[in-house]
Amino acid sequence: MACQHDAAYTIFEDQGRQLRAANQPGLQDALKRADCLVDLAGLMDDDPALRFILPGSHSRFAPLHETLGLPMLLRLDWEDRRVPPVGLAFWEKLWELLPEGVTVFACCGGHGRTGTALAAMLIARGMDPEEAIEYVRRMHCRLAIETPGQEAYLRSLR
Structure with a gap:
């Protein structure tokens, strides 16, 4: 049976921000x-x-998500089973940009890209990469962070 992740629970919480997965x-x-x-x-x-x-001042449409009652949308699309084209500074800045409340990270299966992004966010908050990998697999899904390349990427962030 395939996993279904629908952001029903918080994987990590800090400073009023809750990270979830879908x-x-x-x-x-x-x-x-x-x-x-x-x-x-x-x-x-x-x-x-x-x-x-888009969030913030990047678009004249930015307030539309609030008006329509929709979530703010951020996009970081990278190829399935690969690693993102960004370093630690990106994840640190992303944390600063996230609104208080629930932020959902989502990809097709909810494992590789989602798990990698969640672990990268934990590393950006100061967690050791090995601990972040184990934490995401324990709190989100044992199938998270699918490839050795994704694990190596996370280890390279510190």
């Missing part, structure tokens, strides 16, 4: 719980209502 099958339920969605796989490409919603 996959494509659980995305609609996850959106009901989210203040912010970090789309790691282009899942929202087909939704014209969300396509142009």
